[in-house]
Amino acid sequence: MRKLVSFTLRGAGYDVIEATDGLEALRVARTSRFDLVLSDVNMPGMDGIEFTRQFRALPTGRSTPVLILTTESDPAKKNLARAAGATGWLVKPFQPDQLLAVVARVLPNLVPAIA
Amino acid sequence: MAIPPSFVVGWRSLSRRVRAPWGVASISAWKSCAELARGQVERTLPALERIFLSASGLTEQVAEGSEELNAHCERLLALGEGLDTRQHAIHRCQDLLAEPLKYIADCVGQQQRLLEVLQRCDAGTSAMFRVRRDIQRALAPLTFISVMFRIESASLSDEIRETFTNVTSQIDRLRHLADESISSSASLLAERLDSLRSLRDFLQAEFPRLADHLNAKRAQLDRAIGQLGKQLGHNAGRHQNLSAYSACVRRQLAELIKHLQFQDIVQQRCAHVIEALNGPGSEQAPLQALQLRGVISELAQGQAALQAAVDEVNAQSEDLCAGGAGEDFSAMTTATEEVLGLLVTTIREVRTLMSETMQAVERSQGTAVALDGLTKDLASALNELSIDMWIIAHNAEIRAALDGAGTGLEQLSARTAGVANDIAQLSETYAGVLAELSNAGKAMRAATEAVGKQGADRREAFDSASAQAETQLSELKQRTRESYTGLQEVLRRVQSDLSAMSRAVGEIGSQCDDVAGAAEWLEAFARQHRLRRIDENEAAQLTQRYTMATERQVHDAVLEIEHAPIPEASEEVAAGDAKVELF
Numbered sequence: 001m002r003k004l005v006s007f008t009l010r011g012a013g014y015d016v017i018e019a020t021d022g023l024e025a026l027r028v029a030r031t032s033r034f035d036l037v038l039s040d041v042n043m044p045g046m047d048g049i050e051f052t053r054q055f056r057a058l059p060t061g062r063s064t065p066v067l068i069l070t071t072e073s074d075p076a077k078k079n080l081a082r083a084a085g086a087t088g089w090l091v092k093p094f095q096p097d098q099l100l101a102v103v104a105r106v107l108p109n110l111v112p113a114i115a
Numbered sequence: 116m117a118i119p120p121s122f123v124v125g126w127r128s129l130s131r132r133v134r135a136p137w138g139v140a141s142i143s144a145w146k147s148c149a150e151l152a153r154g155q156v157e158r159t160l161p162a163l164e165r166i167f168l169s170a171s172g173l174t175e176q177v178a179e180g181s182e183e184l185n186a187h188c189e190r191l192l193a194l195g196e197g198l199d200t201r202q203h204a205i206h207r208c209q210d211l212l213a214e215p216l217k218y219i220a221d222c223v224g225q226q227q228r229l230l231e232v233l234q235r236c237d238a239g240t241s242a243m244f245r246v247r248r249d250i251q252r253a254l255a256p257l258t259f260i261s262v263m264f265r266i267e268s269a270s271l272s273d274e275i276r277e278t279f280t281n282v283t284s285q286i287d288r289l290r291h292l293a294d295e296s297i298s299s300s301a302s303l304l305a306e307r308l309d310s311l312r313s314l315r316d317f318l319q320a321e322f323p324r325l326a327d328h329l330n331a332k333r334a335q336l337d338r339a340i341g342q343l344g345k346q347l348g349h350n351a352g353r354h355q356n357l358s359a360y361s362a363c364v365r366r367q368l369a370e371l372i373k374h375l376q377f378q379d380i381v382q383q384r385c386a387h388v389i390e391a392l393n394g395p396g397s398e399q400a401p402l403q404a405l406q407l408r409g410v411i412s413e414l415a416q417g418q419a420a421l422q423a424a425v426d427e428v429n430a431q432s433e434d435l436c437a438g439g440a441g442e443d444f445s446a447m448t449t450a451t452e453e454v455l456g457l458l459v460t461t462i463r464e465v466r467t468l469m470s471e472t473m474q475a476v477e478r479s480q481g482t483a484v485a486l487d488g489l490t491k492d493l494a495s496a497l498n499e500l501s502i503d504m505w506i507i508a509h510n511a512e513i514r515a516a517l518d519g520a521g522t523g524l525e526q527l528s529a530r531t532a533g534v535a536n537d538i539a540q541l542s543e544t545y546a547g548v549l550a551e552l553s554n555a556g557k558a559m560r561a562a563t564e565a566v567g568k569q570g571a572d573r574r575e576a577f578d579s580a581s582a583q584a585e586t587q588l589s590e591l592k593q594r595t596r597e598s599y600t601g602l603q604e605v606l607r608r609v610q611s612d613l614s615a616m617s618r619a620v621g622e623i624g625s626q627c628d629d630v631a632g633a634a635e636w637l638e639a640f641a642r643q644h645r646l647r648r649i650d651e652n653e654a655a656q657l658t659q660r661y662t663m664a665t666e667r668q669v670h671d672a673v674l675e676i677e678h679a680p681i682p683e684a685s686e687e688v689a690a691g692d693a694k695v696e697l698f
Contacts (some may be wrong), residue, residue, distance in 0.1 A: 001379050003171045004372050011178060017286045042383065071380050088697035093376035105697070 001092070005038055005069065008096040009103070022046025026054055035110050036103060041070040041083045042075065047076070049084045054086035066107045069094070118343055147398030148640040153392040155633035156385050159626050163414075166380035166622050170421065174371045177428060181364040188435065188604035189359050191444055193594050195346055195451045204588055205339050208458045212336065212585050218330060222472045223326045225562060230315060237311055246518040256530055263288070283408035314482050321475050328468050335461045339454050346450050353447060356435055362433045366425040374424070377417040381410050385630075397640070401649050404637035407518070411627050411634065412676050418623040425620060429613045432606055448599040455592040460590075462581045469577065470565045473570045476563050483560035490553040494546065501539045505532070 006016045008081040017032070019025035021043045037055065039048040042096070046054075048068055056060040070077075078089050090102055197203025263284035268276050388403045388410075436443065509532075640646075 001377060002376055003168070003175065007171070007175045007178065009371060064256045071383055092379055093149075096372050102697075 001040060001069075006100070008099055009038075012100050012103075014103070022051030022054075024050065024056070025051055029055055029061055030057055031086075031099075033101075034064055035107055037064055037066045038069055039081060041068060041081070049080050050084075052081060052084040052086050067102065069099075069105065130641075135232055142395055142397070144402070144644075145395070145640070148397075148400070148636055149392040152407075152633040152636045153389050154634070155629055156389055156392075157635060159629045159633075160382060160385055162625050162629075163378060163381065166626070167375055169619045170371075170616055171375055173612050173619065174368065176612045177371075177616065178364075178368050179241065179285035180605050180612060181333070181361075181368075181428070182551060183605045184432065184602060184609060185357065185361055188360075188444055189355075189604060190598045191451070191602065192350055192353060192357070194562065194598065195447055196350060203343060204455060204591055205336070206342050206457055208339075208462065208588075209336055210463050211577075211580055212332070212462065216332065218323060218464075218573050219329050219468055219472050222476060222570075223329065224564060225321050225566065228562070230318060234315075237315070244264070247389065247553050256533075259632065260530055261547075289432070301316060311486070314479055317478065318475060325468060325472055325475075328464070332465050335457060335464075337525050339380060339457045339597050342450060342454050342457075346454070349447065349501075353444065360431045360435045364428055367428045367431075370424040371421060374417045374420040377413050381413055381417075384410050393445050397644065398646055400637045400644075401641040401646050404634045404641060405639065405649055407630050407634035411630050414627045414630070416624050418620055418627070421620045421623075422617065425613050425616050429610060429617075432609055432613075435606075444599065444602060448595055451595045453694070454590055455588050455595070459585055459588050459592075462585055466577065466581055467655070469570070469574055475565070476567050476570060479559060480563035480567050483556050485565055487553060487560055490549050490556060491568055494549045494553075498542060501542045505539075505653075614662055 002018055003018070006018050008015050017028060017034070021100060023040070025039065026046070026087070037052075040053055041048040043051070044071065048070065048100045050101050052066050052068070055064075056059060067088045067090055068081045068086045069090045070091060071092045087106060088102065090099070197206070232496050265279075265283070268279050384406055388406050391399045428689075492551075641648075
């Protein structure tokens with residue numbers, strides 16, 4: 001799934017940094033600033049909701065949009081994600097154009113390299 | 116599928132505890148069955164993950180390959196249309212060849228004029244041959260007088276004899292001079308006449324040949340332009356093919372990406388089935404069996420959709436590079452190479468043609484220069500001859516006056532004067548011919564010099580420009596070939612990736628069989644233990660797109676834990692497409 005998301009975004013001209021789970025993502029986020037974070041919910045080590053919560057606590061993560069990409073549509077989970085600081089909720093399976101449209105809505109001022 | 120005996124034992128041992136109307140199996144029987152089913156599902160998961168990972172990687176490779184393919188095709192189209200250099204090579208060649216071709220055409224046009232001049236030269240030169248004959252005829256009486264005087268002057272005084280000897284020696288010398296001068300001139304004239312005639316023959320043969328070549332080169336350029344026009348006509352179709360290919364690949368890649376995401380869903384559903392099979396409740400068997408049937412159905416659908424997308428990309432790739440109606444890129448490459456090759460050949464041939472034209476002009480020029488020199492020599496020889504003759508006549512006249520009548524000197528004087536007069540007349544007569552010959556030679560010389568200089572300038576400019584143009588055309592040809600070779604390599608790579616993807620997708624089928632095996636265990640178990648069946652509505656909910664929430668709700672409903680209806684949210688997520696919600 002991570003490869004598919006990464007491939008879709010890179011194909012549209014975005015630079016993508018991948019992390020295998022929430023813990024690795026946090027490690028990367030401590031040293032770098034990103035325009036957008038896309039996270040699954042079910043991940044080994046640390047799930048997406050916990051990652052979002054901890055990411056929001058980082059100085060680099062306060063204003064960065066976080067989109068949760070998941071198979072889940074449980075309202076309770078959604079509420080948890082919203083409470084953790086997620087910006088949006090995207091249910092799989094996605095069409096590449098839909099994913100890009102959501103990213104463009106979240107980042108209206110960011111022009112990808114090959115747009 | 117055969118039911119393991121332990122299930123039957125389990126069923127019997129717990130049959131008394133069964134609550135009507137549904138049966139309940141023993142814990143041990145359920146555990147055995149669940150373990151078998153779980154083991155089978157657990158084995159499937161890594162295999163599925165491997166398949167989907169491989170398919171994801173291949174999708175990426177196919178996408179990259181398709182982009183490369185697209186780029187090669189775009190480059191080929193640009194090369195074919197001359198967009199790469201802002202002006203098509205043919206039109207640049209036309210510009211380049213315009214001046215040399217015009218020069219050759221001008222030279223060919225001058226051929227008639229030059230031949231007319233040569234005709235005049237020929238006539239003039241032939242006329243000059245008569246000079247020698249006429250002079251010899253004029254000098255003949257003097258020779259006779261000299262002989263006569265030698266015989267008859269024996270009785271005359273020594274002084275007169277000496278005078279006669281002097282005069283006759285002078286006449287002999289003059290005759291000898293005239294003969295020699297006119298003979299050598301005649302020999303030169305004969306040479307010039309030969310070279311003039313040879314030049315005329317050469318030009319008469321050469322210029323029509325040059326004209327034919329010139330027309331052939333123009334026809335070559337026209338043919339190249341015609342080919343370009345045809346190619347540009349086909350390019351509309353090629354652009355359409357390329358757009359269709361790009362749109363199709365984009366669409367099919369989106370399909371691939373969408374369907375590859377079922378791996379997550381299938382994995383999660385399987386994870387839940389495994390979790391449920393770990394639990395003690397055998398009544399979950401029908402639900403988990405149904406979940407596995409859902410997995411099988413999703414895998415089968417995913418496999419079919421992935422295979423269809425792979426097949427479509429493959430078909431489009433093949434169409435792109437080997438389409439019909441001359442609109443494929445192979446035909447285009449061949450046509451572009453042909454046109455570029457034709458242009459290189461045309462440039463080389465025009466260069467040769469120009470050299471040949473210049474050689475013809477040079478040869479004409481050389482002949483004209485030699486002719487001009489010769490007419491000057493002839494005129495001067497005739498003049499000199501006439502003057503010498505007058506001097507002899509005057510000398511004889513003076514001697515006659517001094518020595519008185521009867522010496523014969525007055526006769527010699529009169530005859531010498533007559534000869535001088537004849538030669539003067541001859542000189543006058545041939546002066547017109549010589550002047551005409553000289554003028555013709557000068558005209559020829561002037562024309563060929565001007566044309567020669569013009570040709571030399573143009574040739575220098577053309578040599579430098581044509582060498583550059585040839586290099587550019589060769590580079591274009593090489594780039595066309597490289598792009599096409601690149602296109603073929605990428606196509607082979609894409610097709611190989613698509614084959615690998617097809618194989619990977621094909622493996623989903625065997626995983627379906629494994630999951631089906633697990634489902635059959637559970638179904639057999641449920642049948643044997645008369646566990647509660649799931650009705651059509653419940654089954655329909657479960658076969659909709661899977662979410663954990665839906666599963667839990669259906670699960671609870673099936674187990675009558677909670678009688679709440681299926682929430683509306685499940686309808687939203689059942690739409691199949693991604694649902695986006697921004698907070």
